[in-house]
Amino acid sequence: MEALALEGDAGKQLVELARDGRLRDHWARPASLCELPRPVDDFTGRAAELAWTSELECAESVVSLITGSGGMGKTTLAVRAAHALRPSFPGGVFFVDLLGMSPRPATAADTLWLLLRTLGVADEEIPDDAGERASVYRSLLRDRHALVVLDNAGSEEEEQVRPLLPGDGASRALITARRLLAGLEGVRRLALGPHSPSEATELLAGILGVRAARDQESALHQLAELSEGMPLALRIIGNRLVSRPGWDAAALVARLADEEHRLDQFKAGDLKIATAFGMSYEQLSDTAQRVFRRLAVVPESDFDAALAAVVGEVPMEVAWDALDELVDLGLLMDSVAGRYRFHDLVRLFARLRLEAAESPAEREALTARAAQAYATQS
Numbered sequence: 500m501e502a503l504a505l506e507g508d509a510g511k512q513l514v515e516l517a518r519d520g521r522l523r524d525h526w527a528r529p530a531s532l533c534e535l536p537r538p539v540d541d542f543t544g545r546a547a548e549l550a551w552t553s554e555l556e557c558a559e560s561v562v563s564l565i566t567g568s569g570g571m572g573k574t575t576l577a578v579r580a581a582h583a584l585r586p587s588f589p590g591g592v593f594f595v596d597l598l599g600m601s602p603r604p605a606t607a608a609d610t611l612w613l614l615l616r617t618l619g620v621a622d623e624e625i626p627d628d629a630g631e632r633a634s635v636y637r638s639l640l641r642d643r644h645a646l647v648v649l650d651n652a653g654s655e656e657e658e659q660v661r662p663l664l665p666g667d668g669a670s671r672a673l674i675t676a677r678r679l680l681a682g683l684e685g686v687r688r689l690a691l692g693p694h695s696p697s698e699a700t701e702l703l704a705g706i707l708g709v710r711a712a713r714d715q716e717s718a719l720h721q722l723a724e725l726s727e728g729m730p731l732a733l734r735i736i737g738n739r740l741v742s743r744p745g746w747d748a749a750a751l752v753a754r755l756a757d758e759e760h761r762l763d764q765f766k767a768g769d770l771k772i773a774t775a776f777g778m779s780y781e782q783l784s785d786t787a788q789r790v791f792r793r794l795a796v797v798p799e800s801d802f803d804a805a806l807a808a809v810v811g812e813v814p815m816e817v818a819w820d821a822l823d824e825l826v827d828l829g830l831l832m833d834s835v836a837g838r839y840r841f842h843d844l845v846r847l848f849a850r851l852r853l854e855a856a857e858s859p860a861e862r863e864a865l866t867a868r869a870a871q872a873y874a875t876q877s
């Protein structure tokens with residue numbers, strides 16, 4: 500906007516037009532089926548892990564599985580690897596989020612429908628029976644050289660993922676899961692751990708870009724240490740610094756130590772990350788804070804700006820701004836077609852903030868309003 504040197508009304512109008520365009524685009528664009536998400540621009544490290552994924556194509560096992568705790572970088576690694584593997588899989592590279600950690604994980608039958616549509620089967624030709632869907636799917640994959648990325652597999656019994664695995668042939672599956680999925684046999688496994696301290700510092704410096712040079716190196720090391728090598732925590736801390744140029748890394752180190760005491764509701768493993776969230780939350784405007792914590796009552800895995808406006812009790816434009824701010828800070832992810840979602844650890848954090856800020860009666864009314872708004876929408 501500044502570059503265009505538009506002032507006052509002209510500038511405002513342009514923003515509105517851009518927003519209108521965005522809205523129309525969101526409603527008009529069909530959520531593309533099974534498309535691989537964009538890789539992150541500042542992917543850092545993971546050399547050994549990328550070598551492991553590059554061997555996926557010629558490995559004897561049809562299935563490769565990446566496991567690790569929340570926010571450890573499983574999806575990021577899988578997406579990066581799948582992009583690199585594209586030339587080896589001329590039959591296509593497909594990606595599905597199985598929503599394993601959400602209250603409503605994707606069922607195998609629904610996912611098979613998606614995959615069959617993507618593989619070119621017409622809607623009316625897709626069998627009703629899940630077992631039949633699976634056999635059509637396997638026969639299609641047998642003749643192809645395709646890679647299917649199954650992100651966020653969740654079910655304990657593996658029944659969510661088993662029907663989605665290719666049979667014999669050249670197609671391969673790459674699964675990510677927080678759980679070990681011990682019931683899956685004959686699978687290549689990679690346990691994804693934290694980044695080493697030097698890699699974590701590098702990751703943080705990558706997010707900070709040119710401004711990293713301004714910060715004391717020792718403070719960057721300390722921040723990397725505070726995040727225990729967990730990339731999600733590094734991302735949130737990094738975004739926090741980028742969005743508040745007046746703050747330097749050393750000041751943030753001191754604040755993080757403080758914040759840690761306030762978040763003892765989190766389990767030990769999640770504490771670092773909650774601390775990182777707390778720092779970002781504090782920086783939000785009151786309105787964005789309200790929208791953020793109230794979105795914790797939305798029962799579905801994702802939502803749009805209209806729903807954010809309802810729960811936050813704000814006009815649509817304000818909801819757009821709040822959502823933009825939340826995405827910038829890494830507190831929300833934007834998914835396809837104008838929809839947003841929480842990382843589930845962030846949702847838990849939002850829930851705690853909601854409980855601290857609003858009375859049980861308010862929360863109950865809010866939950867009812869969100870459910871009603873969701874029902875009228877869909």
Ligand SMILES: Nc1ncnc2c1ncn2[C@@H]1O[C@H](COP(=O)(O)OP(=O)(O)OP(=O)(O)O)[C@@H](O)[C@H]1O
Pocket residue numbers: 539541542543544545567568569570571572573574575576651677702730731732734842843
């Ligand atoms: N190698 C990396 N380089 C740069 N950023 C990374 C890297 N790995 C992960 N990240 C960042 O860390 C965050 C969390 O990563 P990701 O979503 O892949 O974790 P996850 O293990 O899939 O978590 P979940 O179990 O919740 O699905 C993302 O913001 C991502 O951009």
Ligand SMILES: [Mg+2]
Pocket residue numbers: 573574575650651675
């Ligand atoms: Mg993931």
